Amino acid sequence: MAVGKIYAPVAGNPRLAKSLIVAKILGLDIETTPDFVMGETNKSEDFLSKFPLGKTPAFVDSKSGYKLTDSSAIAYHLAGRDEGNSKGLLGRTNEETGSILQYMFFSEAEIVPAFMELFYMCEGFNPYLKPVFQLNEDRLKRFLGALDHILLDKTYLVGERLTIADIVMVCNLAMVMKLYATKDYRKTIKNVTRYFWTMVRKQEFASIFGGSSFEFCVEQMKPQPPQKQQKQPKEQKPKEQKPKAEEKPKAEEKAEEEEKPAPKPKNPLDLLPPSPFVLDDWKRFYSNNDTKPAAMDYFWKNFDAEGWSIWQVDYKYNDELTLVFMSNNLIRGFLTRIERARKYAFGSLLTLGENNDNMIHGYFLVRGQEVIFEIYDAADYESFQFTKVDPSDPAVREKVGDVFAWEGPTLPKPCADGQVFK
Numbered sequence: 070m071a072v073g074k075i076y077a078p079v080a081g082n083p084r085l086a087k088s089l090i091v092a093k094i095l096g097l098d099i100e101t102t103p104d105f106v107m108g109e110t111n112k113s114e115d116f117l118s119k120f121p122l123g124k125t126p127a128f129v130d131s132k133s134g135y136k137l138t139d140s141s142a143i144a145y146h147l148a149g150r151d152e153g154n155s156k157g158l159l160g161r162t163n164e165e166t167g168s169i170l171q172y173m174f175f176s177e178a179e180i181v182p183a184f185m186e187l188f189y190m191c192e193g194f195n196p197y198l199k200p201v202f203q204l205n206e207d208r209l210k211r212f213l214g215a216l217d218h219i220l221l222d223k224t225y226l227v228g229e230r231l232t233i234a235d236i237v238m239v240c241n242l243a244m245v246m247k248l249y250a251t252k253d254y255r256k257t258i259k260n261v262t263r264y265f266w267t268m269v270r271k272q273e274f275a276s277i278f279g280g281s282s283f284e285f286c287v288e289q290m291k292p293q294p295p296q297k298q299q300k301q302p303k304e305q306k307p308k309e310q311k312p313k314a315e316e317k318p319k320a321e322e323k324a325e326e327e328e329k330p331a332p333k334p335k336n337p338l339d340l341l342p343p344s345p346f347v348l349d350d351w352k353r354f355y356s357n358n359d360t361k362p363a364a365m366d367y368f369w370k371n372f373d374a375e376g377w378s379i380w381q382v383d384y385k386y387n388d389e390l391t392l393v394f395m396s397n398n399l400i401r402g403f404l405t406r407i408e409r410a411r412k413y414a415f416g417s418l419l420t421l422g423e424n425n426d427n428m429i430h431g432y433f434l435v436r437g438q439e440v441i442f443e444i445y446d447a448a449d450y451e452s453f454q455f456t457k458v459d460p461s462d463p464a465v466r467e468k469v470g471d472v473f474a475w476e477g478p479t480l481p482k483p484c485a486d487g488q489v490f491k
């Protein structure tokens with residue numbers, strides 16, 4: 070029987086790998102969650118009731134129900150299930166354990182955050198900010214340089230045997246080595262590269278990272294082009310909706326704040342005449358019914374063209390898109406940044422096509438007759454073309470239905486993936 074279950078996406082997950090490697094070494098049976106969908110499973114009520122942080126990996130002991138989050142904490146806990154510490158994964162002396170923790174924290178608190186800042190900007194999760202990017206490149210260089218120095222005469226980080234410090238470090242380095250550290254870069258951290266290469270070929274790591282087939286970085290990941298976020302606003306921006314406070318110089322704003330608490334500006338959308346179309350009812354109906362025909366019949370029956378507008382949304386730089394998962398990450402990043410629009414909008418944005426030949430296309434339903442502040446305020450709004458469409462046109466209705474359903478004859482290309490903003 071499995072000693073416990075780890076909730077996390079399984080494929081290629083270096084955070085989950087830490088625990089799987091420990092389990093392999095100690096012969097522990099761990100249940101995993103191959104059906105886990107990031108952004109859905111970890112946002113479910115059931116998951117959040119167990120793990121309020123909503124993050125993975127997350128562990129539950131099958132006997133005691135003991136719960137734990139954080140990949141390194143879980144791996145450390147599992148390493149402690151070694152009767153008599155026969156493998157010594159947690160060190161054999163108090164000093165060794167201290168050093169193990171030192172390297173684990175170094176890896177988690179320094180290397181990983183610096184790398185993830187770069188990764189998120191390259192994947193489009195965070196807007197590209199050149200100084201922040203450079204700062205983190207410098208930080209990563211400094212940390213890997215220090216690690217290189219530490220590893221000058223070492224095979225393992227602590228003592229002469231594999232410990233949990235190596236497992237955590239190697240798993241954390243895997244993404245750096247795959248996506249960032251090109252051949253030239255690796256030449257500047259020869260000891261780190263030698264250490265990583267030695268470890269990934271060990272049988273404990275090989276089944277996870279492919280052993281000798283591990284694919285080192287050939288071309289370094291790149292941030293999203295900055296000009297996309299710096300383009301001039303389009304004329305369709307309804308500037309008057311922008312709360313005045315945003316235009317004031319910072320110092321003036323600060324002085325005012327100190328004098329009196331700023332009154333919370335009423336959202337102009339809440340002042341529109343009430344609409345018979347209830348967004349929450351629609352979202353619920355859409356989630357609980359087949360999109361075609363049931364949900365779309367409901368949608369058009371209840372749609373209120375005076376209170377709501379429909380917008381075709383197209384990514385402006387479709388010809389720069391490459392892998393489907395990256396396009397979908399770009400969509401996810403945008404939808405995260407318009408989070409505040411949830412009360413006033415619904416939409417479906419799809420990645421259509423295939424790797425190296427795909428486009429981002431969709432439709433949004435928006436309260437009122439303009440693109441709302443909560444959407445155009447997003448840093449990457451300018452990368453998307455919002456075009457108002459005529460909801461009384463049957464051809465438009467069919468296209469909206471196909472995009473909301475993620476399938477249908479009017480999609481310009483077959484749907485590869487997508488995100489619903491609801």
Ligand SMILES: N[C@@H](CCC(=O)N[C@@H](CS)C(=O)NCC(=O)O)C(=O)O
Nearest residue numbers: 084111123124125126138139140141
């Ligand atoms: N330090 C944590 C980080 C966990 C983490 O950020 N996990 C990501 C997935 S790899 C996550 O759950 N993200 C969802 C969210 O932030 O809502 C660990 O190593 O477990």
